[in-house]
Amino acid sequence: KNGQKMSKSKGNVVDPWEMIQKYGADAMRWFFYTVNPAGEPKRFDEAELGKKLRQFLMMLYNSFVFYDTYGKKSASAGTAAKVTHLLDRWVLARLEATAETVTKELERYDVGLAAREIEIFVDDLSRWYIRRSRRRFQKPEAKDHEAASWVLGHVLRELAKLMAPFTPFFAEALYQSLEGGKDSVHLEDWPKAKKEWADKELLQKMEEARRLASAGLAARATANVKVRQPLRRFTAGSAALTDADKEFLHIVAEEVNVKEVRIKNKDASFAELDTVIDAELRREGLLRELARMVQDLRQDAGYAPGELVHVVLDLPDGLRTLVGGLNDLKEGVSAKDIFLGKEQTKLGKMDAEISTKLEEWPLWIGVKK
Secondary structure (H helix, E strand, O other), rough: OOOOOOOOOOOOOOOHHHHHHHHHHHHHHHHHHHHOOOOOOOOOHHHHHHHHHHHHHHHHHHHHHHHHHOOOOOHHHHHHHHHOOOHHHHHHHHHHHHHHEEEEEHHHHOOOHHHHHHHHHHHHHHHHHHHHHHHHHHOOOOOOOOOOHHHHHHHHHHHHHHHHOOOHHHHHHHHHHHOOOOOOOOOOOOOOHHHHHHHHHHHHHHHHHHHHHHHHHHHHHOOOOOOOOOOOEEEEOOOOOOOOHHHHHHHHHHOOOEEEEEEEEOOOOEEEEEEEOOOOHHHHHHHHHHHHHHHHHHHHOOOOOOOOOEEEOOOOOHHHHHHHHOOHHHHHOOOEEEEEHHHHHOOOOOOEEEEEOOOOOEEEEEOOO
């Protein structure tokens, strides 16, 4: 890693079999594809190899786990015609652009650029598409759950094909874990262009929406306002988006956690966040903090996503007055019912409980099947 040639006399030789045993052959392959251009001397750093495993292969594996947990496996190819959601259309357009670039770079024998293009796509898939689509998958009754399931399954299958020449074992494991394929990913044809999914304008607008979201979150950090605290308005400048692009601005509003996003001008450096927190916003912020605490307890108790449970809250009078009714909380944490006060329930021992604080108020929360 220091640029010195490996030599037994220097004691800096790395045993490749030890690295393969520890990290896997495909992680080693991916490291050498992406560490620098082909033909140049390679600086080997075990820490960077571990980072490739975590930040790429494990990220993609976790994307599959999400699909396996929440996706509707029976979604058929005919579902493609029902794809209308902005995020679904975007990820298919990104997949199309990625496949085109990877094919072009491989035909130019530039394995490094091709591999890095796949890396960027996997990051977009995990950190944007799946994160922004989480609620759609976790509510099977959602009208577009089947379409979203088909889209994610299709994307993972096409990714397995794209990765097959690079990481043959990982690609095969991913492919075999998905339904409806051939005997092996290595018997598949190379992904063919699907021009009906290509949409450069959509990609440009989503890229701008992500930039605006980053600007809004940066403004929050500067103002020292937690992301869970809803705010009224974020105003920004953009040359690519206008107030008419409501679907994109809705995504920005959800990401920044504001009620409204407005485009004031085309100055990309302009960003203004309304940080006034009125009583309504304050209540929403407190409820979101309570919801996070309950969700953490659900996870500690090992409940399945969406499983209905009893929730018990022991809140001081000041906090109880501020949060008011709890119907919003009940729906958000999949609760059968919410009991107020430890003594107001005969549920017995809780499956999980915690005594903690929310701002200046001490409180206790318990969950029980």
